[in-house]
Amino acid sequence: MFSVKKMAAALSGLLLGCSASAAKLAIVIDDFGYRPQQENQVLQMPNAISVAVLPTAPHAREMATKAHQRGHEVLIHLPMAPLSKQPLERDTLQPEMSSEEIARIIHNAVSNVPYAVGMNNHMGSKMTSSLPGMQKVMQVLDHYNFYFLDSMTIGNSQATRAAAGTSVKVIKRRVFLDDNQNEAEIRKQFTRAVHLAQRNGSAIAIGHPHPSTVRVLQQMLPNLPADVTLVRPSQLLNEPQIIRPTLPPPPSKAAPKPRNPFHGVAVCPLPQPVAPVPATQALTVIKESIEQSTLVKKIGSLF
Numbered sequence: 001m002f003s004v005k006k007m008a009a010a011l012s013g014l015l016l017g018c019s020a021s022a023a024k025l026a027i028v029i030d031d032f033g034y035r036p037q038q039e040n041q042v043l044q045m046p047n048a049i050s051v052a053v054l055p056t057a058p059h060a061r062e063m064a065t066k067a068h069q070r071g072h073e074v075l076i077h078l079p080m081a082p083l084s085k086q087p088l089e090r091d092t093l094q095p096e097m098s099s100e101e102i103a104r105i106i107h108n109a110v111s112n113v114p115y116a117v118g119m120n121n122h123m124g125s126k127m128t129s130s131l132p133g134m135q136k137v138m139q140v141l142d143h144y145n146f147y148f149l150d151s152m153t154i155g156n157s158q159a160t161r162a163a164a165g166t167s168v169k170v171i172k173r174r175v176f177l178d179d180n181q182n183e184a185e186i187r188k189q190f191t192r193a194v195h196l197a198q199r200n201g202s203a204i205a206i207g208h209p210h211p212s213t214v215r216v217l218q219q220m221l222p223n224l225p226a227d228v229t230l231v232r233p234s235q236l237l238n239e240p241q242i243i244r245p246t247l248p249p250p251p252s253k254a255a256p257k258p259r260n261p262f263h264g265v266a267v268c269p270l271p272q273p274v275a276p277v278p279a280t281q282a283l284t285v286i287k288e289s290i291e292q293s294t295l296v297k298k299i300g301s302l303f
């Protein structure tokens with residue numbers, strides 16, 4: 001017979017055991033290939049920090065190779081069409097492009113960014129919200145065995161739907177670290193990413209090689225809470241993708257600052273507000289994620 005005391009001890013043991021390795025945080029630094037000086041500072045950081053390289057950037061091959069040699073995971077940061085009018089990288093994917101054209105662009109990107117194992121979108125609010133457009137992308141990625149990290153530059157991204165029927169795994173960015181390049185704001189976003197990882201089990205944050213982002217990461221990475229582990233995005237491919245309703249940010253009178261001051265590099269647009277999930281649907285998602293959690297299964301098996 002299981003005494004109440006023993007059962008309580010078993011449960012607290014389970015809780016402790018889970019919290020010891022509960023939170024996984026992946027950090028990806030985008031827009032690599034234009035600023036080797038700052039990018040080299042990123043490559044000095046723990047090699048669980050991953051980098052996403054713009055395939056037509058002048059230092060794409062060099063930085064991808066260096067990142068790989070230092071043990072960092074490499075992604076292709078593929079330019080995709082935004083809804084807003086702004087300067088575009090060469091070979092930016094458009095929804096109306098043919099499958100052949102998209103295959104050619106991705107093929108070139110793969111040869112310019114050696115060692116890549118995944119892809120994420122640079123900008124892309126127009127392209128990623130197009131189901132037919134993203135289906136063409138996923139068909140090509142299927143051949144390369146790549147995962148797709150959805151940068152979530154728009155709430156109604158179709159990347160996950162478009163990957164249905166292919167072997168491409170889709171994971172999603174939760175936090176942008178440096179929409180605002182003020183160091184205090186970046187610290188706040190970093191802390192938000194840590195809390196999301198602790199609450200949900202995992203989180204993916206995306207930043208850029210800005211001097212202020214580099215400084216904040218240098219300060220904060222050595223002081224991560226003990227229950228948070230830095231991981232590569234490829235280590236999160238089998239994590240449950242928890243969807244929670246996200247409230248749109250409060251309206252701001254000030255025009256958003258460009259996220260990327262690099263000369264000649266188009267910036268990622270600010271993410272569009274995510275459409276709120278109806279309360280009933282949100283409850284179902286939360287209930288499902290609770291039911292699927294290992295802890296609940298373990299507790300269930302005790303009774």
Ligand SMILES: [Zn+2]
Pocket residue numbers: 030031077121122123267268
């Ligand atoms: Zn970008």
